[in-house]
Amino acid sequence: MKKCIFTLCLFLLPLWGGRVGLLYSIEKVESPSLNLTAYFDVQEGRPVYWLLHKGDTVIRPSHLGLTIRGEKGRTDFNDFGTKERPTEEVNGLLSGFVMTGSERFIHDSWWEPVWGEERRIHDSYHEMLITLTQPAKERYIQIQFRLYDDGLGFRYIFPQQKNLNYFVIEEEQTEFAMPGDITAYWIPGDYDTQEYEYTRSKLSEIRAIQENTNKANLSTTTFSTSGVQTPVLFKTNNGLWMNIHEAALVNYSCMHLNLEDNHVFTSHLTPDIDGTKGHIQTSATSPWRVIMVGETAKDILASRIVLNLNEPCKIEDTSWIKPMKYVGVWWEMIAGMRDWSYTWDFPSIHIGVTDYSKAKPHGRHGATTENVKRYIDFAAKYGFDGVLVEGWNIGWEDWFGNEKDFVYDFVTPYPDFDVEGIHDYAKSKGVKMIMHHETSGAIRNYERWLDTAYQFMRKYEYPAVKSGYVGNILPIGEHHYSQFMNNHYQYCLEKAAKYHLMVNAHEAVRPTGLCRTWPNLIGNESAQGTEYQAFGGSVPNHTTMLPFTRLIGGPMDYTPGIFENDIHKLNPNSHSWCNTTLCNQLSLYVTLYSPLQMAADLPENYERFRDAFQFIVDVPVEWDTVYYLEAEPYEYVTIARKQKDKNAWFIGSTNGYDPRTAMIDLSFLPAGQKYTATIYADAKDAHYRNNPQAYTITTKTVTSKSKLRLFTAAGGGCAIKIVPKQ
C-alpha cells in the first residue's frame, strides 16, 4: 500500500565535491482530509518544521536535530580532494545541513490488533521523507514525517553509511514551539517514575508550580523544574486539543520535554549511566515524535496514531495471547494488612543460603497456600480468568533499599506456598495463576534468572507475569527510562514471546504503542495506580486524566475495584482513604481500557456489595468497538464499549471533583430494538469522602434514541450494562 507518488527534489551531491548551493523551497505535506499541514524548511543550516490545523498554527517553527558527543564547534572538511574548502560550523547532527531530497508517499490501510479497543484500525497518512546532508561531514540523515488527520508523527532516520556508523547522543534537540501560553495537563519530568498526579496549568505556571511543590521521594529523579513527561496533554487558546508523546520506543532513550523560554518545549532524553543520551549504531531510527491534534478532547481518545506508528505484530502465532480479568493476593499487602515477607528471623537474606525451613513465620504472610486457594475459589465462583499472587517467592524480607544484587531467584517459593498444589488446584477450577517477578531494579540478576523463571512459568502454566522494578536500578546510576533499561524491558518482552508468555511490567518505561508489535505486552503501570489509594489517597479526579495522557501509549494495569474506602478497616495503622465512590470504581473498567483488568479489593468486600460487584463480574476485557461519549480532561470522561462478539454494551462515566449529570446518548446502539440497561449510579448523597458506598442499581428499558441523564457525585461515576431486551 506504500507508493511513491512524487519526488520534489532528490539531489545527490556529485561526489561530495565543492560547496553545494542547493535551491530549495519550503516543503509541505497535508493530511488525508487536509485538516493538518506540516511544513519543513532548512534555515541557516538547521532543519525546521511547523504544523498548522486548518490554517491555525499549532506548532510554531521548531528546530530539529541532535548534538553528538565529541562533535562540537568548527569541523574540518575531510581530506577527499576538498582541501580548498574552509572549515564549517557543524554541531553534531544539529546544523550544517542542506536538503538533498524530499519524497512523498501515501498510505491507506486497515489492520486488526490482537486485542484493543476496536477490531479494526485505520492507518492513513501522507508521508514526507526529507533527506538532509552535511557536506562538511560527507554524511546524511533523513527525517520522516507522517501526517495523519489526527496528528503528526516524525522521526530521525540514520542510514548506515561510511561516515555515520556509530555515534553517541549528547542530547536530542527536537523543539515543539507551542502556540502561545496554552493550558497543559502535566506531570513532572522524571528519569525514574511516572507515579505523579496531574497538574492543569498554563505553560507559564509550570516552573513556579514545580519549584513550590516538593513531590520528591526515594523513587523520583527530576531534572528540571520546567520538565514534563509525555504523554502530555494541551488545550490551545483556540480550543484545540493536543498531546505530545512518542511511538515505538525501541533501543533509544525515553523522551521528556523541557520548557524553555517563549513556550518552546525541547526534547530531553533520559541519560545512561555515563550521562550520555544513547548509543546509536546505524542503520537506526529514533522513536516517532507524535503530536496529536483534535478539535475535541474525544478526538484525542479516538486517535490511533501512536499504534499506527508502531510496526505490525511480530509474533506469528498469537493464539496464546488472551486478555484477562483477575483477582489477586495483593491489596492485603498494599493496605498493610498482610506482608509480602514470611519471617522476621533473619537480619538479611542470602538467596540459596538462608534456610527458611527453620524460620519462624511472622504470621502476616499473604501468599499462603490457604489464602491463595481462597482467591482461586473466589475467581472460579465469579468467572475471573486469573489469580495474581505477590510475595510467593523467597527474598522479600530485605528486598528494597540495599542496592542488593541477588535479591530474588524467581523460582523458590516460601515454605507456606505450595506451587505444585496451587497449580493443580487452580487448574481443577479452571483458573490461571498469574506470576509475579519483582526485580527490585536488580537488572543483571533478573536477566541471569530470566530463562529459568520463564521456564518455571511454563512448567506451572502461568500465562502472564507482572514484573516490577521498584527502587534504584542496578547497575547503580542507571535510570528506569534510559536506553540501557529500555533495552532490558524489550529483551524480557521478546524472550517472553518466545515462551508464549504475557508481560505486565510495572515501574518500567511508559508504553509507546509497542503492544501493536508485541501484543504480549498486555499491560504496564507507569503511572500512579490504585495502590496510592492505600498510600494516602489519590486525588478524586486522577482517573479523569489517565485516558488522555498515560493511556495514549498503551493499556495500564490500574487495578481498579476498591469497594472499601477506609483502609483503616484493613489495617489499624493506616488512615488512608480511597478518594472515589464505589460507582466511580465500577466506571473505571470501561473508561480505563485494558486487556488486563483486576478486581483489586478483598473477596469479602465484594461479597459485602454483591449487587454492585455484579458489574465487575459482567464487564468483559475484550471489545468490538468503542464510543467516546463525553470528555473533559481533569473533569470527567464517559465511554461506551461493545463487547467482543456479543450484543452487550458497557458504559462508564468517571467523574472528578464536581458533582455533575452525565449526558449519555445511546445513539450508538443499533436502532429498532429495545434493550435492558442495568444502571449502577451514585446515590444523590454520595461523595468520595463522606458517603462513597451510596449507590443505586436500577434497570431500565432503552433504545438507540434514549438519552440518559445520570448524576455522578464528587469523585463519583456510573456504570451501565446494556443487553437486548429478552
Add this chain to the structure above:
Amino acid sequence: MKKCIFTLCLFLLPLWGGRVGLLYSIEKVESPSLNLTAYFDVQEGRPVYWLLHKGDTVIRPSHLGLTIRGEKGRTDFNDFGTKERPTEEVNGLLSGFVMTGSERFIHDSWWEPVWGEERRIHDSYHEMLITLTQPAKERYIQIQFRLYDDGLGFRYIFPQQKNLNYFVIEEEQTEFAMPGDITAYWIPGDYDTQEYEYTRSKLSEIRAIQENTNKANLSTTTFSTSGVQTPVLFKTNNGLWMNIHEAALVNYSCMHLNLEDNHVFTSHLTPDIDGTKGHIQTSATSPWRVIMVGETAKDILASRIVLNLNEPCKIEDTSWIKPMKYVGVWWEMIAGMRDWSYTWDFPSIHIGVTDYSKAKPHGRHGATTENVKRYIDFAAKYGFDGVLVEGWNIGWEDWFGNEKDFVYDFVTPYPDFDVEGIHDYAKSKGVKMIMHHETSGAIRNYERWLDTAYQFMRKYEYPAVKSGYVGNILPIGEHHYSQFMNNHYQYCLEKAAKYHLMVNAHEAVRPTGLCRTWPNLIGNESAQGTEYQAFGGSVPNHTTMLPFTRLIGGPMDYTPGIFENDIHKLNPNSHSWCNTTLCNQLSLYVTLYSPLQMAADLPENYERFRDAFQFIVDVPVEWDTVYYLEAEPYEYVTIARKQKDKNAWFIGSTNGYDPRTAMIDLSFLPAGQKYTATIYADAKDAHYRNNPQAYTITTKTVTSKSKLRLFTAAGGGCAIKIVPKQ
C-alpha cells in the same frame, strides 16, 4: 582438623551497657615452625598488626579497617537506654574498636589438587581470630589471621548481626608498612589491565618512575603514580623475599596497593561504576590479604599459601577437567598475517541482520575450515590435545571501540567456518576444539548469550573456552577488576562448571588461587603475554618475573613457543621482533607452570625447526612434583618437574638480559640409576636479538649426582628432558 586450642580473652559486652574499658594485651601467633610471628593490638581504637621473621620486622605496625559510605565523623550512640553516653569518634569500620575476643586454632592437613605443580599440598597454619567491637555502633567484626611458615594471610569477617547488615565500602584501609626502602618488582596499579612489564626499583623510586614513564593506552586506567598491582614482589634490605597478594577474591573488589609516605602501602580497591568500592551484605568476608615471606626467592615459588587460603574444590565430579596442550589459529592474526574478520563489505555489523552470505570475503580470514583443518592435522600428528580458533564467529568487523552492546552472539560462524564439519574432522583425528568467546567487554550481552553459547559448546564437544574482555566494559564506567566484574567472571566460571566446561579467561581479573575451589578455571591471561612479542616485542627478561609475580595467583595462558622471531616474515607491515632465543621459548613450558599450554607459532615454523620442536611435543602438562633449582627474579629462573605418573623429568631455565651459565643440580633424580638427558641449549653465539635460532641439541647420560652447567644466552634459556636410560 580444625581445633580450638585456647581462648585468650573472649569478652561479650554485657548488654552493650556503659562505656567498656577492656583490658587487653598484645596478641600474637606464631607459625608452625616458629619462623614467623604476627602481632595484633588495638591502638587508640584502631586495629594494628605487624609481622616478624625470626625476630626481624617484615611488616611494621600497620592499621587495619575500612571506611564506609555515609559513616564518617562523630557517631551518636543508639538510643537503647544509653543516652548518657557521649558521642564518639567512629569512622566506619576503621576506628572506635575494642578487642572483645581472641581465639586460637591449629590446622594441619594435606589435600590433592585436581591439577597443579604437585600431587599433594600441605596446609599447615596457626590461626588467631580476633573479635573487634565498636561499642558506639553496637556491632562487631572479626579479623582472622592464619600464619603459615611461608607467610601470613588475614581477612576481615563481617558476621551477620542486627547492626551490620548492608554496607558500602568507601575504601579498604589495610596497611602494609614495609621494613624500610626495600626493593620492589612491580607493575603500575591499574583498574583495567595487568599487561605491563615489571620494574625493579626501590620503593622510593616508584613514584618518579611512573611520573616519567607514560605507558598509557586505550586499555589502561591508572589511579596513582605510586600505585602498584599485586602480586608484587619485594626483597628486603636484609635479603628476605616477600610477596603481597590476595587469595580467594570472590564478591569483592580487586585490591591494588598505593604507596604512601614512610614506605607504607595501603590497599586501594577497584571502584564500581559509582566510585564506591564494594557492596557488602553480611555474613561476608573480604578476600585474604597475603604476605608471603621467604629466605630465598625459591621459597616464594614453593609457597602454596594462596591456594591453601582458598576453599576446597566445590566441583564434585572433576573427571572432565583435563589439562591440555594446544595449538591454534591465533598467532597468524596476532602477527597481522591474517584477520579475525571476514569481509570489508559492511560499514558496521548488526548481528542477526547483516547478511554475510552475500558478502565478499576480503581473503584474509584466518578461521577458515581449510586453515583450521591444517591445524587439526598438525595437532593430531604431534599429539596436541586441542585446537583453539579465534575469529570463527560473526561480528569481528567492528568489534572494538564503539561501546557496542550486541557485538557477538557466540554461536553463529562465518560462512567459511563449518562448525559441524570441523567438529567431525577433529573428532575423527582425536583432537578437541577449543572455543573462543571474545566479549568485547559487553557484559550484559555475554551473560544474555551465556547459556546458549555453553550449550553450543556442549553440542559440538568443545571442552574449554578462551574468553576475552578486550576494551572498555559495558556498562560504561565499570572497570575490569571491580566487584561487579569479579562477580561476572565468577558467574561464568560457575555456570561453565555446571556444563562441565573449562574456562581460560583473558583480560579478566588476575587469579587469586580460585582454581583450587573451581579447577575448571584452567587459565587466565592477566599479564603481558606472548602477543606483545608481535606488538613491538617484550623485554627479554619479562618471563623471569612472571613465576614470582603473576603466577602466584594461578596459571597463565602465556602461549609460548615462538620460533620465528622476525614478525616481518609473517606480516610485511610489521617490524616487531620476539626478544627471546628459541631455547628460551622451550624453557617456558617448564618455568611457567600451566595446565593449559599453547604452542603458539605457525605449524610451518615448527616444521622448520623440527628437532627443537620435539621438546614441545614431549613436554607434558600434568606433573607429579616440582623442584625449584635456581631463582633470581628479573635475572633467571630454573625449574625441574616430574611428569605425572611417568618417570620423566623436564627442566627449564629461563634467562634474562645477561648471558650466564645455569647450574643444574640433578640430585632430585632418584639415585642409583642412569638417565638420558636430551638438552636443548642456546648455542654459544645465540642472542635474543642477533641470533635467536642458534641452538644445540645434545644427549647425555646423567645420574642424580650430575650437575649440569649450561650456557644460556641473553634472552635465552635451555630445556632438558630426562628419562631413565634404556
